[in-house]
Amino acid sequence: MAVSFLNYLILVIICLFSLLCYSCFFFKKPKDGFELPPSPPSLPIIGHLHLLLSGSTHKALQKLSSRYGPLFHLNIFSVPVIFVSSASVAYEIFREHDVNFSFRGTPPIDESLLVGSFGFFTAPYGDYWKFMKKIMVTKLLGPQALERSRGIRDYERERLYASLLDKAVRNESVEIGKEAMKFANNIICKMIMGRSCENGEAERVRDLVTKSTALTMKIFVANMFHKPLKKLGIIMFRNEIMSVSCRFDEVLERILEEHEKKKDDDQDKDLVDVLLETCRDETAEYRITRNHIKSLFVDLVIAGSDTSRHATQWTMAEIINNPKVLERLREEIGSVVGETRLVQETDLQNLPYLQATVKEGLRLHPPGALFARSSREGCKIRGFYVPENTPLVVNAYAVMRDPDSWENPNEFKPERFLGFPCSRQQDERDHALKYIPFGSGRRGCPGSNLAYIIVGTAIGVMVQCFDWKIKAD
Numbered sequence: 001m002a003v004s005f006l007n008y009l010i011l012v013i014i015c016l017f018s019l020l021c022y023s024c025f026f027f028k029k030p031k032d033g034f035e036l037p038p039s040p041p042s043l044p045i046i047g048h049l050h051l052l053l054s055g056s057t058h059k060a061l062q063k064l065s066s067r068y069g070p071l072f073h074l075n076i077f078s079v080p081v082i083f084v085s086s087a088s089v090a091y092e093i094f095r096e097h098d099v100n101f102s103f104r105g106t107p108p109i110d111e112s113l114l115v116g117s118f119g120f121f122t123a124p125y126g127d128y129w130k131f132m133k134k135i136m137v138t139k140l141l142g143p144q145a146l147e148r149s150r151g152i153r154d155y156e157r158e159r160l161y162a163s164l165l166d167k168a169v170r171n172e173s174v175e176i177g178k179e180a181m182k183f184a185n186n187i188i189c190k191m192i193m194g195r196s197c198e199n200g201e202a203e204r205v206r207d208l209v210t211k212s213t214a215l216t217m218k219i220f221v222a223n224m225f226h227k228p229l230k231k232l233g234i235i236m237f238r239n240e241i242m243s244v245s246c247r248f249d250e251v252l253e254r255i256l257e258e259h260e261k262k263k264d265d266d267q268d269k270d271l272v273d274v275l276l277e278t279c280r281d282e283t284a285e286y287r288i289t290r291n292h293i294k295s296l297f298v299d300l301v302i303a304g305s306d307t308s309r310h311a312t313q314w315t316m317a318e319i320i321n322n323p324k325v326l327e328r329l330r331e332e333i334g335s336v337v338g339e340t341r342l343v344q345e346t347d348l349q350n351l352p353y354l355q356a357t358v359k360e361g362l363r364l365h366p367p368g369a370l371f372a373r374s375s376r377e378g379c380k381i382r383g384f385y386v387p388e389n390t391p392l393v394v395n396a397y398a399v400m401r402d403p404d405s406w407e408n409p410n411e412f413k414p415e416r417f418l419g420f421p422c423s424r425q426q427d428e429r430d431h432a433l434k435y436i437p438f439g440s441g442r443r444g445c446p447g448s449n450l451a452y453i454i455v456g457t458a459i460g461v462m463v464q465c466f467d468w469k470i471k472a473d
């Protein structure tokens with residue numbers, strides 16, 4: 001459905017482009033002596049656009065990389081986009097050009113709370129990003145902040161167990177994705193806005209996260225084409241994106257007002273309280289507005305909920321299809337936790353095989369299979385030229401299935417993450433470079449520790465307490 005709509009839209013764009021002189025959209029020519037990375041033959045006007053329209057873009061791009069190498073480019077109309085598909089090229093970029101690629105390009109719709117210009121995700125690497133990252137780590141995602149919010153996750157873990165038990169007793173089928181989404185979303189909402197989440201707001205937010213996730217492809221397309229199309233006065237998918245943004249705005253305005261009504265001497269401050277204080281503080285290192293707070297909230301729930309859902313769902317599917325893995329997980333949990341209590345997040349450090357299983361699930365099925373950056377300045381990679389302001393997409397799916405880096409890359413083998421008998425540190429370093437489900441460098445995911453806890457405990461509970469069988473359609 002989404003693809004046919006896209007096809008229609010692409011046709012409209014092609015017509016527009018053929019009517020207009022598009023030479024003004026051409027990127028600067030490569031610097032003397034250096035060429036762009038290799039590229040497949042392209043079609044007139046649309047360039048390689050058709051290659052990106054398959055259902056599984058990351059797989060289509062992986063195929064192209066086996067033909068054109070780990071660093072190649074595609075032209076979308078006349079805009080070159082660079083693609084990275086091997087651990088060694090990704091390593092070169094994150095180690096030698098990390099600052100230059102710590103940008104994500106300009107957002108398609110400035111005023112939107114969804115990937116707009118107030119957001120953290122889209123913020124250029126600079127003062128605002130550094131200021132918000134510090135608050136995010138100290139108040140939400142760093143080790144001490146995670147320790148303070150453990151009670152929230154314990155409560156949600158019990159609720160997950162109760163919900164699964166209820167269905168099991170009634171012999172009902174379970175949609176793992178739905179349960180995992182609810183679990184992750186409740187945790188993230190409560191960690192950010194504390195009690196306000198209890199008045200049914202979490203459900204409304206979850207519904208909006210689902211709508212935003214469904215918009216992902218359109219946002220990606222809007223992002224790619226907004227530069228040339230803006231010149232024509234066209235902003236793609238504007239109405240749909242703004243409709244979700246406005247609904248987020250309504251929910252979030254209510255939450256902010258509720259926080260403002262709270263007494264000042266309330267010691268129990270959540271992230272929203274801290275950000276509202278910063279908003280009022282005229283001497284703050286960086287002056288933020290209500291829109292910055294709302295956009296950060298939107299970024300965090302979108303970045304954290306659906307990714308955790310995806311990881312839990314796929315890892316459980318692999319476990320159910322690999323009975324030996326399931327058996328070993330049960331044995332490990334049984335020997336560490338026993339049968340009289342529910343597995344909890346403090347157990348995770350003593351459950352290496354469960355941790356390895358989650359890592360392997362993320363390797364084979366990364367929720368962020370493609371993540372995008374943009375070059376601030378022109379630079380040289382592997383002898384090729386990458387012009388300034390050029391989108392660069394890292395294919396984490398291809399990097400983590402690269403046969404040069406992984407033995408039997410398409411097999412689900414959690415054992416590959418179990419300790420390294422000799423020269424441990426060097427092996428661990430090598431692993432870190434080719435294992436990028438959370439990206440890498442300055443703009444790498446700040447929520448990876450929380451994600452491991454959410455996915456690890458959800459899978460722990462599902463494996464410890466229930467038998468699973470795939471329902472035939």
Ligand code: HEM
Pocket residue numbers: 120121122188299300301303304305307308311366367368371372437438439440441442443444445446447448450451455
């Ligand atoms: C399994 C779960 C998750 C996966 C696979 C994942 C993956 C990613 C990836 C691939 C990126 C882009 C990294 C890059 O450009 O190098 C990212 C960015 C980000 N993630 Fe996650 N993520 C997950 C969970 C979370 C959670 C739980 C949160 C917080 C609640 C979160 C917050 C963010 C933020 C704020 C960014 C933007 C970082 C920046 O631009 O500086 N993520 N994530």
